[in-house]
Each structure stands twice: as structure tokens, then as C-alpha cells.
Amino acid sequence: MSHASPAPFRVPAARCLSGRIRVPGDKSISHRALMLSALAVGESRVEGLLEGEDVLATAAALRAMGAGIERMAEGCWTINGVGVSGLLQPAGALDMGNSGTSTRLLMGLVASHPITATFTGDASLSARPMERVITPLSRMGAEVTASPGGRLPLMLRGLCPAVPIEYELPVASAQVKSAVLLAGLNTPGVTRVIEPVPTRDHSERMLAGFGAEVLVEETSQGRVISITGEAELRPQQITVPGDPSSAAFWMVAATVVPGSDVVIENVGLNPTRAGLLTALRMMGADIAEVDTRTVGGEPVADLRVRHAALSGITVPHDLAPSMIDEYPVLFVAAAFAAGRTVARGADELRVKESDRIAAMRAALEANGVAVTEHEDGLSIDGTGGEAIPGGGTVQTHLDHRIAMSMTVAGLHARRPVTIDDVSPARTSYPNFFDQLSYLSGEAA
Known part of the structure; x- marks a missing residue:
């Protein structure tokens, strides 16, 4: 791209x-709607989807990993999902364009699947560090070979079954939180993210809406978000x-x-x-x-x-x-x-x-x-x-x-x-x- x-x-x-x-x-919701629909079994429908280049990069990557994604009309898309454990090995590199959200969240999805994906992007994205996502995903068992400085292009080899972790965010980041939760979807046991400072909660809301077992607790450490793995997501009708x-x-x-x-x-x-x-x-x-x-x-x-x-x-x-x-x-x-x-x-x-x-x-x-x-x-x-x-x-x-x-x-x-x-x-x-x-x- x-x-x-x-x-x-x-x-x-x-x-x-x-x-x-x-x-x-909403760009954040559009990305997540496509990803979770791709992991549900059956057909989901999304209306009001942002059709900007970042979201289209997410759609293209999910297609490359087996999801059926079709544009029906302006802002109206159907997604036939492959199931939480059903992502397929992509035939080529996944081009993220300029989208940091696509990159970090899709790294989370791939991390708990038995597939290897190479992530590339434009000059701007390739200058952005990915170490903050690499660190927790590596703890879950993913193997990441990145360019110097933890940057794109990088290759991520997922592990299935991955290892559930408890991870406290060192900096407030909804993208890192979401990457870990998405990796936890296909990981046996309970994966927890602790965020000392609350960040945008679209992932938690949408995961629960698709049928994942998500628990959000306010503790002395901050917000603790727990997800029970090996979930079965149900297709949804989503208005963005x-x-x-x-x-x-x-x-x-x-x-x-x-x-x-x-x-x-x-x-x-x-x-x-x-x-x-x-x-x-x-x-x-x-x-x-x-x-x-x-x-x-x-x-x-x-x-x-x-x-x-x-x-x-x-x-x-x-x-x-x-x-x-x-x-x-x-x-x-x-x-x-x-x-x-x-x-x-x-x-x-x-x-x-x-x-x-x-x-x-x-x-x-x-x-x-x-x-x-x-x-x-x-x-x-x-x-x-x-x-x-x-x-x-x-x-x-x-x-x-x-x-x-x-x-x-x-x-x-x-x-x-x-x-x-x-x-x-x-x-x-x-x-x-x-x-x-x-x-x-x-x-x-």
C-alpha cells in the first residue's frame, strides 16, 4: 500500500x-468490528464502517488469513468468519499501509495461531516502534523477528496453544491492551491486562457483545480486564x-x-x-x-x-x-x-x-x-x-x-x-x- x-x-x-x-x-470500532467478525462463526454485518485506508488495510489482511469480507454498499459490509482458532497462513506479507492499529491488533490475533505472518508498512509506519506489543506477545509464546528498534518489517510466528499471562501496561495504550486480549481469545485459561490508567474500552465492550467471557474489575492496581480463552464468538449486526x-x-x-x-x-x-x-x-x-x-x-x-x-x-x-x-x-x-x-x-x-x-x-x-x-x-x-x-x-x-x-x-x-x-x-x-x-x- x-x-x-x-x-x-x-x-x-x-x-x-x-x-x-x-x-x-469510528476508526477504532471499525477495526475491531472487522477483526471480531472474522473470528466469529457465521456471517456478521457492519453498517457505518469507516472506509479509510487504515480500515481497508485491516480488511485486506483478514481476507488474506481466510475471512470472507465483502462490501455491499457504502459503509455496509458482510463478514463471514473463520472461528477463533481458524485463521489461515497468509500467502504473502500483510501490508499495513500507515495503520498502527491494524498492525498491533493483528499481531495479537496472529500470536496465538499456528501461523507466521510478515507485517510491512509505509515509511511513516515503519518508523514507529512495535516493542511495546512485542514484549507481552513474546511472553505468551510468539516469536518475533523485527527490524532494528523493534520496527517494521517484522515477522511474527504464533504459538498454539499460547501461554496466558497477566500483564500490567507500562504506558497507557488501548492498542497494547487490545493486542493482548485478542491473543488471549485463542489461549487456554485466563489472560489478564492491568491498566493503571483507563484507556478506550471499545475492545472490552465488543468482545463481550460477540460472546467472549470478559470481566472488568476496578482494583487498587487499576482496571483489570480478564478474558477467558478458547472462546466461541457469535456473529453480530453492528452499527458503527x-x-x-x-x-x-x-x-x-x-x-x-x-x-x-x-x-x-x-x-x-x-x-x-x-x-x-x-x-x-x-x-x-x-x-x-x-x-x-x-x-x-x-x-x-x-x-x-x-x-x-x-x-x-x-x-x-x-x-x-x-x-x-x-x-x-x-x-x-x-x-x-x-x-x-x-x-x-x-x-x-x-x-x-x-x-x-x-x-x-x-x-x-x-x-x-x-x-x-x-x-x-x-x-x-x-x-x-x-x-x-x-x-x-x-x-x-x-x-x-x-x-x-x-x-x-x-x-x-x-x-x-x-x-x-x-x-x-x-x-x-x-x-x-x-x-x-x-x-x-x-x-x-
């Missing part, structure tokens, strides 16, 4: 944003809610662009993903939840976002796990707030699709924003609602969230902001720029 030719974009300032939109399906990480761009854009009034429909509001909403409201954002409901076991609402004056805050460290992917666009919101915003506690940003702390500091500074870089975040002096100077070129480093976050920044800039390459947005939000044109009143 090679990277497309660079697509530079000169962001036009917006007079205001208005209208109703529906963001793509809108991705809060995608809604985040419009939450910030409508807040900072004067005169804006935007409704974002069908947004997932899982409490383990709602950190940005909490932080923006602390800053003074006007975001109302309309028609709250439950869809597929997940809390959902429409969000009405209107322009509001923001004030700088010190972001509580304990919000970090519930908004780790949204920090880049939070940095953008801070650029328009009155006073200083200190957003730290996000060491994980150093090992995302890019070093998002360094990338966002450089991008904001290139466009006239005063920024101080810390090892675990940024301090940003905002404009008090005025347009940022703009005029700079943003280096995205093939990172979709840098591209879209700085596009939001350019919507309220005195001089145009140029993004060096917006093509990475396709990994998670294929129609982002179409919706931007619509909300800006520029759609044909």
Missing part, C-alpha cells in the same frame, strides 16, 4: 462554517457510530471561526474518548449534545457547536488517555484562546504517525503562533480569538491528523496556510475536504 503522490493544499480562510454533517464511522476523533476537527473549527454554527450528527461519546469535549468545554466552547441515545452499545449524540471565545487552561493530565489522538487539534484550539494553554501528559504523541509534539510545534510556529515545546506536550500563547498570522507551510510528515488539524488552523488566519500534503487524510477521513467545502459554503 504505497503512499500517493503529495497533494499540497492552500487553506482558504472561512467567513463562517454552517450546516449539518455526519462524520465517518461516528468517530469522535473526526468530529474533533469540526468541534474546534466551528468554535474558533467567528459566526459558525455546525451540527455534527451521530458522534460516539464513549467516556473513554470524550477528553477533548471536556477540555474544550473547560476553555469555554459552546457544544450542546442533542438527541442522546445508545447505538451498538455505545453512547451517541448529535453535537451542535457554535462559535465561542476560548480561554487558556492547564489541561488535566488524566484527560490524556481519553483524547490522545485529539491533542493536535486541541493545540490548534489553544492557538485562538485568550492567554496560555498548557497541554502536557501526552508522551505517547512522540510515537504516533509522526512525532506530533515536534510536528505541531513547527507547524504552529511557522504560522506565527507562540509555542513552547515540552517532552510531553506544548504550551501555547493564544490570540484571544483573533486570526493567527498564517502564511507558513506545514510539514505533515505523512500524518493525517497534522494535515487536518492545521487545515482547521488555516480557516482563521490572516494569510493562507499551506499544507505540504493532505493526501494522508484519506487514511481516516476520505471526504474531509468535501465536507469542508460544504460547511464553508463553497460546494458546487
